[in-house]
Amino acid sequence: MTFFENAENRGHESIHHFHDAKTGLRAIIAIHSTALGPAAGGARRWQYDNEAEATTDALRLARGMTYKNAMAGLPLGGGKAVILADPGHTPSEEMFLAFGRCVESLGGRYVTAEDVGMTMGNMRTIKQVTDFVAGLPPNEGSAGGDPSPWTADGVFLGLEAAAKHRLGANSLKNLRIAVQGVGKVGYDLCRQLHEAGAELTISDVNPVHLDRTRADFGARVVAPEQILFEDVDVLSPNALGAILNADSIPRIKAKVIGGAANNQLATEEDGQRLADRDILYAPDYVINAGGIISVSLEYMGNKTAADVREQIALIPGRLEEVFITAEKQQQLTNVVADAMAERIVNAGT
Ligand code: NAD
Numbered sequence: 328m329t330f331f332e333n334a335e336n337r338g339h340e341s342i343h344h345f346h347d348a349k350t351g352l353r354a355i356i357a358i359h360s361t362a363l364g365p366a367a368g369g370a371r372r373w374q375y376d377n378e379a380e381a382t383t384d385a386l387r388l389a390r391g392m393t394y395k396n397a398m399a400g401l402p403l404g405g406g407k408a409v410i411l412a413d414p415g416h417t418p419s420e421e422m423f424l425a426f427g428r429c430v431e432s433l434g435g436r437y438v439t440a441e442d443v444g445m446t447m448g449n450m451r452t453i454k455q456v457t458d459f460v461a462g463l464p465p466n467e468g469s470a471g472g473d474p475s476p477w478t479a480d481g482v483f484l485g486l487e488a489a490a491k492h493r494l495g496a497n498s499l500k501n502l503r504i505a506v507q508g509v510g511k512v513g514y515d516l517c518r519q520l521h522e523a524g525a526e527l528t529i530s531d532v533n534p535v536h537l538d539r540t541r542a543d544f545g546a547r548v549v550a551p552e553q554i555l556f557e558d559v560d561v562l563s564p565n566a567l568g569a570i571l572n573a574d575s576i577p578r579i580k581a582k583v584i585g586g587a588a589n590n591q592l593a594t595e596e597d598g599q600r601l602a603d604r605d606i607l608y609a610p611d612y613v614i615n616a617g618g619i620i621s622v623s624l625e626y627m628g629n630k631t632a633a634d635v636r637e638q639i640a641l642i643p644g645r646l647e648e649v650f651i652t653a654e655k656q657q658q659l660t661n662v663v664a665d666a667m668a669e670r671i672v673n674a675g676t
Contacts, residue, residue, distance in 0.1 A: 333379075335386035340366075342386065343433065347425040353411040354426055355381055356437055357389035359404065363675040365435055366406025367623060368392035369442030369462070369474075370426065374412045385409045391589055392619070394668035395612035397675075398645060399638070401623045406437045412444065420452055427453035427460070435459050440474065440622045447473050461626040470635045471625035474618025475511035477635060478587050481617025481642045482512065483519040485609050486561060488643035489583045492650045493607035494560060500524035503559040505581065507531075507551075508566025509540040512587040512615075516565060517544050530554035531566070555579055562586075569593040571608075576600040585609030598661040609646055610664035616642060 330342045343356045358366040368389060375381040385407050393405025410426060412418070430439050430453065440462035441450055450462045465471030486504075490496040504520055505528045506513050514536065517527055521544035529546040530553065531537040541548050549557060555564075555575050562581035564570050565588055571579075572593035577600075584591070584606060591611045592598055601608045620638045624630035653663045 330382070333383060333386060335383050335390070337390060339386055339389060342382065343429070345426075345429040347422070347429075350419060350422040350425045351413065351416065352422045352425045352429075353378075354408060354429055355385045355411075356406065356408045356429065356433065357382075357385035358406040358433075358437055359386075359389040360393040360672060361404040361436055362393075362672050363397060363404050364402040365438045365459070366392070366404040367396060367401075367438040367440070367461075367619065367626070368405055368407040369440045369622075370408035370410060370445050371442040372410040372412050372418070372444030374414060375409070378411070381409050381411050387590060391612050393672060394665065395616050395619055396623070397668040397671040398613050398664065399616040399620055399623075400641070401620065403438075403619075403623055407442075408437070408439055410444075423449050423452040424456055427456035430459050431457035433459070438626055440619075461622040463625070465625065465632070468631055468633075469625070470621055470630040470632060472621070473511070474621045476515045477621040477639060478512045478615055478618035479515035479519065480636075481620070481639045482516050482563065482565075482585065482587050482614055483523075484640065484643045485614035485646050486520075486563065486583070486585050488646045489585050489607055489609045489614075489650070490561060492647065493583045496560075498523060499561075501526065502561055503528070503557075504561040504563060505529070505549075505554050505557040505559040506546075506563045506565060507554045507570070507586070508564065508588065509536045509546075510565070512618075513563075513565035514540055516563065516587070517546060521545070525561075528554070528557050528559060557581075564588040564591050571597050571601065573597070573600065576604065576606075579604070579606060581606065583607045583609070585614045586611070587615040589615070592661060595661070598659040602659050607650065608660050610649060610661050612668075613646055613649060613664050614642065 568590035
């Protein structure tokens with residue numbers, strides 16, 4: 328399948344395939360839009376079954392970044408990089424430098440940061456060869472650093488807004504909340520939910536992550552195949568995409584869904600399936616924008632952690648606007664969010 332034939336290619340500006348024979352780097356950078364500014368979005372290092380799957384992922388994620396950045400009010404377009412991980416191969420410092428040179432070669436049309444499988448240390452390495460990178464260790468009080476805690480902050484505030492809207496709850500206290508995935512974002516989210524007095528049920532495939540979260544926050548643990556179907560008020564997906572689908576949705580008991588995972592709906596029809604079951608879905612790229620807000624303010628320079636906090640505090644208001652508009656127009660929350668994001672991007676072109 329070529330770039331032009333790929334069903335996920337919906338008006339992407341360009342896609343770039345890179346190969347560095349010396350280090351074995353194979354990377355794809357998809358640029359969906361630069362209408363509002365440089366295409367910004369993290370680099371994901373992942374083991375894909377084949378190149379077509381990696382390309383589709385890059386295209387899908389890049390488009391999501393355009394929408395996410397637009398809805399977060401950032402002067403950025405949308406792009407994404409994927410690095411194809413090889414089984415049993417530990418990536419070398421040279422490989423990350425080679426990736427940095429790929430980013431540099433795009434002359435600033437794409438700005439990278441960390442995503443799944445990448446660390447702040449990797450960003451520091453990449454910074455040696457390009458300035459088009461964020462998610463670096465911050466100076467005291469300035470914007471920057473690992474975006475995950477900021478993403479968790481936004482998800483927490485977004486869940487408060489969603490629970491208020493759907494359940495009439497003035498806080499998350501005593502609400503039963505199931506969290507799928509307690510990695511970087513999920514762990515920090517659980518900390519905040521625990522402090523807010525929520526009753527936590529968690530699951531993860533990584534026993535270290537699971538034990539740490541159970542021990543620190545007294546969470547109840549269930550098997551990975553059970554977490555989506557727990558008898559809870561709120562479900563927060565913080566692991567994988569496409570978990571909301573024709574198979575899972577009929578069995579979900581939660582009335583509110585909101586979490587950091589990207590592309591939670593497997594298909595656009597799944598938004599309708601959720602609405603048919605009266606489940607309020609907080610569109611993923613609206614509720615999980617905290618990390619990119621931090622990355623973006625760091626990249627702009629001269630911004631503080633307080634500035635990041637101020638911008639993240641706008642997430643619940645944006646979600647509320649999506650929820651209210653969806654009700655008024657008898658529309659789906661994911662459709663309303665897409666339309667709002669497209670209006671913002673079109674106004675910038
Ligand atoms: P992470 O890799 O640190 O955490 C993901 C966790 O999910 C891991 O602990 C992993 O073991 C677990 N997991 C994997 N498969 C699972 C399964 N089947 N059931 C239960 N748990 C499973 O990643 P993260 O940075 O915390 O990001 C989580 C999600 O949020 C990802 O989808 C990511 O793309 C998205 N996201 C992250 C950020 C960020 O700032 N880190 C920002 C926006 C979106």
